[in-house]
Amino acid sequence: MINTQKTKTPMPHQDAKLRINNFDEVALGYTVQQAQNEALRCLSCKNSPCTTGCPVNVDIKKFISQIVEGDFESAYQTIAKTNCLPAVCGRVCPQEIQCESKCVCGIKGQPVAIGRLERFVADWHAQRQTTQTSTCTKQKIAVVGSGPSGLACAGDLARLGYQVTVFEALHVLGGVLAYGIPQFRLPKEIVENEVENLKKLGVEFQTNVVIGKLFDVDELKNQGYSAIYLATGAGLPKFMNIPGEGLSGVYSANEYLTRINLMKAYLENSTTPILKGKKVCVVGGGNVAMDAARSALRMGSEVHVVYRRGEQELPARKEEIEHGKEEGLIFDFLTNPVKILGKDGFVVGMECVKMQLGQPDASGRRRPEEIPQSNFVIDCDLVIMALGTSPNPLLKNSTPNLQTDKWGCIVVDQNGQTSMENVYAGGDATTGSATVILAMSQGKLVAKSIDEKLKNQ
Amino acid sequence: MKLNQIVEKKQLNQVVYLMGIYNPAVANKAKAGQFVIFKHKESERIPLTIADCNSKMGIVYIVFQQAGVSTAILSRANVGEQLDHFAGPLGNATNFEKVKSACVVAGGVGAAIAYPIAKTLHSQNAKVDAILGFRSKNLVFFEEKFQTVADTHIVTDDGSYAQKGLVTYSLEQLLNTKQYDCVFVVGPLPMMKAVANLTKEYSVKTIASMNPIMIDGTGMCGGCRLTVDGKTKFACVDGPDFDAHKVDFDQLIARNKTYQQFERHAYDKYCNLLKK
Known part of the structure; x- marks a missing residue:
């Protein structure tokens, strides 16, 4: 029996007034009843358009039907076949432009809440999981970076029986899942749990190892690694190169979020300091901007999101924008900073100019243009630049044979192979800032490529 | 010896300490001008320039001035103790080309x-x-x-x-x-x-x-x-x-003065904790 309800079954949330005072998760997850009610909205379309919208082609129709039957463990196994981080993806994937954008229910109402269902199944499994182990006896593989792409690749290779070592530069595993995405959107326990699962599968992790500095790619080969996967992410934050960016009180979103997420600067006893700011301007409109802005709200600040285009053009995930609005974010659209003002070395304001949208540019979005003489000043004491990131140059600088493009992205073929033999790359290191799921899908692709290459050797 | 174990500790003056840390890979690779980042117990991540290396013994020497909570935590660690985190060598080596x-x-x-x-x-x-x-x-x-x-x-x-x-x-x-x-x-x-x-x-x-x-x-x-x-x-x-x-x-x-106030406050708090 199909549920003909036109809208998604609402997700229980922490109340906005309460949650801006804590870093606990905002969305609380479906109950069994809510999940089954939502699962019943699925029309089980013959051609499964949703699956074509998923970068890792999860068999969505099948796992939803398993939820209807109450067989949640099977539903988990269905997802896990192609997605090794379902608890993460259920929370951070931009479903509205992926699976849910293809859902037939979305034509006359809201699409089935696929992301919420995925999360439900993953959380259900995490509470009851049984230890999955495997014996890894095949060749040694090195994975550089423990972000979503590295974890996905490591998991698939371990399941195929390879001996995988993951090298992480920081002291905590998870890459952007650990330092970037805040606790209230992706609790760190979920990332830790995923890492634990990989350890049980036989994956070895080494923290505090900066590849390109401690060992270079050739040295890894000499240590007996038959193949190397470079998943070093796009770590280098961009700045606007406007006057005043050197003032105290100007952060990159990476720095602000790292202080909060990785170093726990929001806890009273943290030894890592953070400037709190009465009024904060976050420059940018992507997911990272929303994460930084909503973190700043929780640090007790009035927060403005300053974005040079309009609301329609915001690249952030829809749910994050809605949550941000509920929590009291103030959006200053069509506004672009030109100068940061300081006094005694600290930020006191940001001079901006008003923008208007002109003709569409190469990206298809309408190009923002300055309105002459529309300058004005926003009084603020903290500015957070969330303008995107470019690939980390450490590897490129230490590996002259590794071909990169003019933006510093590692060049790969359709199998994820770089210009060096048995060296593969994927994730943001090859694409520039993208999404968790895309990075993951490339990790899986490379796992397959490596297996194809090595299994006959 | 265990990785990141303190194998030597010397106080060079009232506030400056020298420590030898066992980390053969770093000792083998480090060049003059490069640094390491340590994090120990509840400390911050702190960069310290490498003072010397003994690649045969696998020891990296760091010298630091006790200036805030994190360096105070490090200064209280003793020979035999393993540092929680020690990453390096970072940064570029100093260029000595053609310097006579x-x-x-x-x-x-x-x-x-x-x-x-x-x-x-x-x-x-x-x-x-x-x-x-x-x-x-x-x-x-x-x-x-x-x-x-x-x-x-x-x-x-x-x-x-x-x-x-x-x-x-x-x-x-x-x-x-x-x-x-x-x-x-x-x-x-x-x-x-x-x-x-x-x-x-x-x-x-x-x-x-x-x-x-x-x-x-x-x-x-x-x-x-x-x-x-x-x-x-x-x-x-x-x-x-x-x-x-x-x-x-x-x-x-x-x-560099961004966190001066915070740091002074945190350091006082830490010192008071030690007195208790």
């Missing part, structure tokens, strides 16, 4: 960072002068070490030992009589700024080793940015060495 004569100028704890520079120059047969500045006699350290690799001049602010005065005083005397291919300077920002201003008058190439606020040390946070020749640079991936004549010292002096 040099003056190495250091202030305070900077002497520890200057030592591997003088040592490397000495090993490539360069003529090396070293000027080491300290506030007073009881703070002087590494004098004998420097004497084995450089013609060493000590100055103290209060004149309690050797020459009274600032490093710039001795440097000016040397610049008047000698030709250097390069001056290397490590120390507090105002001192490096003064040295840069002086050597600029003499048109002597000068390299400063910068140590701004950092978190990851791999280019990810951008907290260590500084302006060099009008452009934004990250000390961790572009440095830590920069052309001292092009560094905007005033901006960095201001930036």
